[in-house]
Amino acid sequence: MTHIAKPKFRHPDLPVNRLGLTRRDYEGVVSTLCAGCGHDSISAAIIQACFELEIAAHRIAKVSGIGCSSKTTNYFANTAHGFNSVHGRMPSVATGANLANPDLIYLGVSGDGDTASIGLGQFCHAIRRRLNMVYIVENNGTYGLTKGQFSATNDKRSKNRRGVENLFEGIDLCALAIEMGAGFVARSFSGDKHQLVPLIKAAITYHGFALIDVISPCVTFNNHPTSTKSYDYVRDHNFMVDRIDFVPKRSEIKTQYEPGTSVELTLHDGSALKLYKLADDYDPADRGQSLASLDRYDRDGAVSTGLLYFDENQTDLHDLLATTDQPLNAAPQADLCPGADQLEAINAQYR
Amino acid sequence: MSIRMEPTDITDPDYFHKVVDCQWACPAHTPVPEYIRLIAKKRYADAFMVNWESNVFPAILGRTCDRPCEPACRRTRIEEKPVAICRLKRVAADNCGDISDRLPQVPSQKNGKRIALVGAGPASLAVARDLLPLGYECTLFEKNRAAGGLMRTNIPAFRLPVAVLDEEVDRVLHMGVEARFGTEISSLKSLLGEGFDAVFIGSGAPRGRDLNLPGRASASANIHIGTDFLASVAFGHTEKIGRRVVVIGGGNTAMDCCRTALRLGGENVYITVRSPRADMKASAWEIEDAVREGIPVLDNHAPTEFLVENGRLRAVKFQPMAARYDAAGRRTLYATDDEPVIIECDDVLMAIGQDVAYDWIERDIGLDFDAGGGPVVDALTHQSTLPGVFFGGDAAWGPENIITAVAHGHKAAISIDLFCNGQPLSDRPNPLTNLVSQKMGIHEWSYDNDISAAGRVPVPLADLEVALTRLDVEVELGFDETEALKEAMRCLNCDIQTVFSDNLCIECDACLDICPVDCINFTDNDEETRLREGLRVPAVNLEQGLYVSGPLVTGRVMIKDEDVCLHCGLCAERCPTGAWDMQKFSLVEAVANTNPEPAQEPVHAV
Known part of the structure; x- marks a missing residue:
């Protein structure tokens, strides 16, 4: 890792947001990952998105599991809340925290091992429950911390550095999430911040479960010519189905494109997404069709990226359970612990 | 059809030389960061020799240089004050010991x-x-x-x-x-x-300039040309001056005149300048030094007459002035309607230029x-x-x-x-330049990239009451070792260049993400004005170069704005392929020698 702390000096003309903060105020400590790791670019994209959304960092709860990816919550939003949980168990921690306090922004960062192997069940159930969170998978198709074994998202027939072929089907986390009922599903590439930053902004603003599967090359173990998750392979095979612009609630929507080429999607807080379709036959609002199209692109060898599925009207876990709007940490003691008489009254109902 | 930028030719010595702002600004091109690093290693004699070879008078210049390097210092663009380059030079001279064998x-x-x-x-x-x-x-x-x-x-x-x-x-x-x-x-x-x-x-x-105003001839016994006055003091011919002294002029000689007058018995000493204070020719620090010694600066005062009484200078009469600037910034001074100002005095020192x-x-x-x-x-x-x-x-x-x-x-x-030697004078030797990697390990460099964020260390001064009583008490005491080492760590090592190899880059964005000052960009090539506007932070300082790579795999180019680069080397530390490297650029000015020995590496390499 780098031996020196990143100097505090910043560019004197660096933009300042309405909170009086620069992008650099959303940074964390210097990364200890390998130089050139795609995960660091994703951290940088999260930093940029939080800066542009003008989020006060203490309104964010960063949750993660185990792995290279899960370390990265330390590399952004230093003043946010954070919980680095057990391997694959980040969704449980996020669920508990979210139930206790629905007001925070839950930003989960996980990897392909943490999500698609040990945490696959937790991942599916968090989606089923419509947990209002952003779930970012830093997907490099390899177990970097244990020196480069195939992970569950590694594509069948791709080869490792020694030329050994992967015999098993890779799990498509986006297709799985659409099936499980996620309302916001996107795939992106760590090497394309123009695409990634608006997606993260939209996902943070989205009300419901938002997955972003980010292909993030492992420079050490999975960036060789026969890899399907290398910088070169993803650049060569990247098939963008659409591109989005995030339009914050307060700004005026300026139409820059020919009518008909873009559709406008509304988010819960009144912000909007302008979505420009790049693939004629793709409709991110149609669950069945998008699944079928993704499967076809996949069989053609394309890495489909963009906003793959979007449900404008998703309700979240709190809506479904009709919980109180008040975070538990703000509830008066009398409400949290109403006393023996109340308990007696409740018990009496069931006698 | 726009004209795209050509890849930067880093084999042209001027490109990296310009990045070393201090060295570029120095008329003698003294390798400033090089000797500051030597000071930081307490290698004072080596630091002195780097200076001596370049500027001949390190101890003198370490006290009196006009310091064109300091306003140029990159530190002024990312923080506030430049590295105290001049005072560090003095540290090298104060501590170099006997260098006669070198x-x-x-x-x-x-x-x-x-x-x-x-x-x-x-x-x-x-x-x-x-x-x-x-x-x-x-x-x-x-x-x-x-x-x-x-x-x-x-x-x-x-x-x-x-x-x-x-x-x-x-x-x-x-x-x-x-x-x-x-x-x-x-x-x-x-x-x-x-x-x-x-x-x-x-x-x-x-030849110090004179002002032939009314009364000049009759008052000549008490009107002195500044440079002659200073020389006369230096050789011990003048040891006293009147109690009330008016100095006319706003350059460095005027500052020396008034401070000298203060030490020769002057009690009420004034600096008078025709122009506004902001336009005074003297270096800002020399004005500060005079003001600290209690000397008032009366700006916008144009002398019009020497008033003489009983055959002796009594006062100087001034016309109050004001400045007007046209759209192009050209200044016009004009007389205001205010009453003339009369300043009584015993002596006048004229420091309005030399020919x-x-x-x-x-x-x-x-x-x-x-x-x-x-x-x-x-x-x-x-x-x-x-x-x-x-x-x-x-x-x-x-x-x-x-x-x-x-x-x-x-x-x-x-x-x-x-x-x-009968050779054409146009056939001049080139400076000796070199560019060498500083990599010592995966994250180790042969220079200390952990620069100090602290502000400029002030130079300790002699007690004013003592200083004003004698001509030979040096006002500035110079840095002690602790102060010198602290100040030396403020240097950004601008001669350690970020060298980029486009054929090695895999466009992973690691350098762009780590760069503390947003210098680095990956973008489509374009013509320079549009490129400068479109960078992550627009490159508005046109005096600073853009480092443009050749086309990368995606067809984009790397553009680095040199303006506020900290030379911290983090881009190179985070680069997985060694596409970035930190390389020391050295430039040693040519010296006279028509029959040189075979070229050698600079002797004082750090």
Whole structure:
């Protein structure tokens, strides 16, 4: 890792947001990952998105599991809340925290091992429950911390550095999430911040479960010519189905494109997404069709990226359970612990 | 069709030299970051020698330099104040110990060429320093009884102790200069008749300007030309001045005059300037020094008359002025309707500029003068229209400063050497440049990239009450070792260059993400103006270059705005393929030597 702390000096003309903060105020400590790791670019994209959304960092709860990816919550939003949980168990921690306090922004960062192997069940159930969170998978198709074994998202027939072929089907986390009922599903590439930053902004603003599967090359173990998750392979095979612009609630929507080429999607807080379709036959609002199209692109060898599925009207876990709007940490003691008489009254109902 | 930017040619020495703002701004191109790193390692003698080779007078310049390097310092663009480069130079000189064994050997066998040097100021001494090791015989003619020129006559001892001056001047003289002090040249023609192979004229700009206002003649006993006054003080001829003193002028000489007056018995000393204070010619720090000693600066005061009573100066009358600026920023001074101001005084010191004086050069010997009365001198070679006669320092194009005079001396010495060897003066040696990787390990560099974020360390000063009582109490005490090391760590090491190899880059964005100051961009190529506007932080400082790579795999290019780069090396530390490397750029100015040994690495590499 780098031996020196990143100097505090910043560019004197660096933009300042309405909170009086620069992008650099959303940074964390210097990364200890390998130089050139795609995960660091994703951290940088999260930093940029939080800066542009003008989020006060203490309104964010960063949750993660185990792995290279899960370390990265330390590399952004230093003043946010954070919980680095057990391997694959980040969704449980996020669920508990979210139930206790629905007001925070839950930003989960996980990897392909943490999500698609040990945490696959937790991942599916968090989606089923419509947990209002952003779930970012830093997907490099390899177990970097244990020196480069195939992970569950590694594509069948791709080869490792020694030329050994992967015999098993890779799990498509986006297709799985659409099936499980996620309302916001996107795939992106760590090497394309123009695409990634608006997606993260939209996902943070989205009300419901938002997955972003980010292909993030492992420079050490999975960036060789026969890899399907290398910088070169993803650049060569990247098939963008659409591109989005995030339009914050307060700004005026300026139409820059020919009518008909873009559709406008509304988010819960009144912000909007302008979505420009790049693939004629793709409709991110149609669950069945998008699944079928993704499967076809996949069989053609394309890495489909963009906003793959979007449900404008998703309700979240709190809506479904009709919980109180008040975070538990703000509830008066009398409400949290109403006393023996109340308990007696409740018990009496069931006698 | 827009014209895209060509990839930057980093083999052109000027490209990386410009990135080292301090060195580029220095007339002698002293390798500043190099000697600051040596100071940080307490290698004071090495730091001194880097300076001595480049600027000849480290101890003098460490106290008195005009410091063009400091306003240029990159630190002013990312923080507030520049590195105290000048004061660090003094640290090297204060702590270098005996360096006599490192001085160049002067051959006992001479080359048979004799050079005359007119005036013993910094320019002539620099010529002698450069030519003596090559076997030239140098004869120095100086009208005063000691060498140093303006450094001795115009810079007061409280800024430059005589012992410091003597040591540095003697270091050159002891290399074997034949010095003829107290010898004023009254005819160039007869000097030329003495059979010298070349003549260098470094006689300065000795004639202080006068103001011929009403009352000037009747009050002349108490009106003094500033430079003459300072010289007279320096040689001990003047030891007192009146109680109330008006100094006219706003340059550095005026500052020296008023502070000297304060130490010779002046109690009410005023600086008066025609222009607004912001337009004063004096260096900001010299004005500060005068103000700290309690001297008021009366700006917008144009003198109109010397008032005389009973045949003696009584006061100076001033017209209040104001400044007006047109759209192009050109200034016009005009008289306001305010009442004239009368300042009573016993003495007036006039410090409104100096001119060259060439009544001793005959006009029929083939040496041409321009309309302004100065000699016609070639800017590159320093040769006049009379072959074999060279000019440098203030004598060439009017008043500049010590470091410029030294730079002139080096260039003139090269020309003299070429001239004496019958080679064309345009056939000049190139500076010695080098670019070497500083990588020592995956995250280790041979320089300390963990720079200090602290503000500039103030220089300790002598107690004002003591300082004002004597001429020879040095006001600035200089940094002690702790302060020096702290200040040295503020240097950004701008000579350690970020060198980019486009063929190695995999466009992973690691450098762009880690860069603390958002210098690095990956973008489509375009023409320069649009590129500058479109960078992550627009590159508005047009004096700073854009480093443009060749096309990358995606067809984009890497663009680095050099403006506020910290040279921290994090781009190179986070680069997985070594596409970025930190490489030290060194540039050592050419010195006179028509028959050089095979080129060598710079001796003081850190």
